[in-house]
Amino acid sequence: MSDTTQNGPMLAADGTPLKRSLNRALRRQKLRALMLIAPLLIFVLVTFIAPIADMLFRSVENQIVSDTLPTATEVLEDWDHTTGAPPGEEVYQALYYDLYLAAEARAHTRLGTRLNYEYTGVSSLFRSTGRGLEDLGEEYQDILEDADDRWGEGAFWYELMTGTGDTDARLVREHRARLQALENARLTGDVGFAPSVEIKELLPQTTFAYTDFAVFTALMDEDVVAEEDPWEGVYAGLAQDLETADLSGYDGPGAEALVAAQQTLAEQAEPINYTAFFESEDKDWVSPDIWATIQTYSSTYTGGYFLNAVDMQLTPDGIEMRPDGQRLYMVLFQRTLFMSLTITLSCILLGYPVAWLLANLPASKANLLMILVLLPFWTSLLVRTSAWKVMLQQQGVINDVLVWLGLVDDAARLVMINNQFGTIVAMTHILLPFMILPLYSVMQGIPPSYLRAAKSLGATNWTAFWRVYFPQSVPGIGAGSILVFILAIGYYITPEIVGGRTGTFISNRIAYHISTSLNWGLAAALGAILLAVVLLLYWAYDRIVGIDNVKLG
């Protein structure tokens, strides 16, 4: 054509260079395809991928310790657990106020439960101490209120803490963040309080405790701070501050009351001692082991759950194996693998002849038999599981038949359920169609003439099968095996119902940790390991069979 002889770029009908025009069309096509996919992609990302990511995140997340005891863990950082001595007074002081707020928010028991996974007994320690925290402050509260009624009035306290002059809004923000982390929720609303800078410098611990109180009262109880009497913990803070505070330069609200209180406390009260208080609550508090555990697990992220999932533990001295009696996950993983392999093997043994028969029968007969394979495939999983439960029971159909035939004595009925045998039989039955279908589709592609050719060349039946037919059916075995294995390894329902105690899988343990023991981190870690295994196998499946070759029905 004459166009091609022209110099310069080829032009499209509208005069733009053809190359650009084509590119634009291609881009538009890509964009249209993506627009069609986008809604679903976003849907799956939100409803499915995000949950999986959340689970993976939970398997390493460990904010609870530093969220619940923020100051204590910070002060504890400098403590060296190898000395064998409990940490100093400043740690106990920080612990008191951290724990006080946590106890008010009822979050201390959660932390106790969390640390109990690592160190038995922490749970009850936290719970009992949480109940007794008020006692320390009450002592000082009584003395102060006896001397001057105003110490029992919320309004007086509010005036004292608000003071005159500049207020410190940052402290309130910090404490709001502290409470948010503790409650695991966003807290909105006005606190309606900010401590004065002057009083904060004069009475730091009191301000700390009072701000906790104010934030909690305003945001959680939704009360007016000025109308509420402060927590007992605030009095403990005041007692500590007044031991050393120099009140001479202070002339804000309640100055004379503070001076009087300093005097009263100096005369009537013992100096405050947090260590002694915690020791009296529970001797365990002065044991270095507890503190070593808290220190070890104070980081925001931990590999502790994964270590737990493989029967190891993170101790202050590093990673080590759990004691013999507590190792159960490796056994469980081994059992899961062993049973999945057994199920896969049984499926090969049972599926191969059926697939061979289906592939070698005339189409009309094969379709008829195919219904027998597809019917269980389409039947509800629970129907099949209940059927096996009914059949395998000691008073079930199989035992009844065996007894009737006289093969088994009525008194010695076989135990075929609630053990590995039951799980293997039921799951082999349930997964068998997943083996037969890929095998069948592979075997259909093997020309029967190969087998006849081998025989006509003098091969025996067995040789012809083993050397000619079998190698060609191996891809089908591979595809079916991986499919069955992937499905088996993550099964939950059937082992739960017919597995009893010895026939359960790792998935049952995951469910147990989610719904019964509430150790979500460990459940997530076990799930992450299982997911990794499945994805690895799936990758292999993709290499052997290809994702696009997944067919249904």
Added chain:
Amino acid sequence: MALTIAKPTSAIFAAGVAAVFGAFFGIFAGTAQGSGLLGFVAGGAVIFALSWVLASFMREQQKAARWGLAVIFIVAGFLFAGLPGVVTGAIFGVFFGWLIFFVASGRYRTGIPPYATPRQVLWHYAFRIIAGLILVFLITPILVVMPLSFNAEDFFTFTPEMLAFDPEGYSLKHYRDFFTNSDWQGALWNSVRIAPVSTILAVGFGTLAAIGLSQPHVPFRQAIMAILISPMIVPLIISAAGMYFFYSRIGLQGTYLGVVLAHAALGIPFVIITVTATLVGFDRSLTRAAANMGADPVTTFFRVQMPLILPGVISGGLFAFITSFDEVVVVLFVGSAGQKTLPWQMFIGLREQISPTILAVATILVGISICLLATVELLRRRSERLRGMSPS
């Protein structure tokens, strides 16, 4: 095309083969009565004698011989064990009548190459029996559940009344329980409320995305496909755990919406797979022709593309529906008591207070799945027929 011509075999051979089966079944009958050995010998001998007579003298009157044998067995069965004996006798009578002449006429050879040695013939049939047993293994559980659901007692095994075909032994009480018990009806209602909505979600999003994925130029096709298929690959317990954690973070845990979204996510891979498979065979020149004649893309989609891929869409939808309808693990974690579905109720029933109503529900569900299986099969055929019509 039978290469092998059926040659009648000797009466002794036919009788011998039949006797092997007779002896085999005799063992069971014998053990049930107290002596396996006696049953073995008696079964073998009786069948041998009968078969020899039939194969020797009645080859020409096959029909009469088979009827006669059946009647003999039925009468014998009745004398031994009453009504159940009649059924057993009829089954065995028909079976042996068929077996004797199958062997005696030489018909058993027709499906096998003429050069096959006797051992190969034996293996041929042995193999069929093995494969048959495996197929029986596949459907026995379903076959056992159905009759047991009509049990008049609260037992999970066949009562003597049932085995005696006594009408007293059968009842519809478990079905009645299912239809009147508020727990079961509530569960059924929840399933009916959840499954269709999640199916619509899955089909709507899934079909659009499948059409997008089948365009010629899709960037990151592999990665997108992997993400969309992932709900099918990830073990359910892991999906359930992740959804439980995440949905409780965002307040969807224990809500109807949460369960619907979760089930829709699980059903999506099935829609994607079936619809993309249908689109593989889709002839693009049809849409171009439609555009050429002035149809806008929406009209083209609904008038040209949609009718052709509809079978794929519907069968994908059926898969999504059955996924949601059958699903128990995810709903167990994501749902709360208010979303208790039928499978959940069955799961509770199986784990805790095992009640035979489960068997009635199971039978109903098997019925439903047979209907769905038939629908999918019909749709597949229609789809293939449609594809055959369009030039490809």
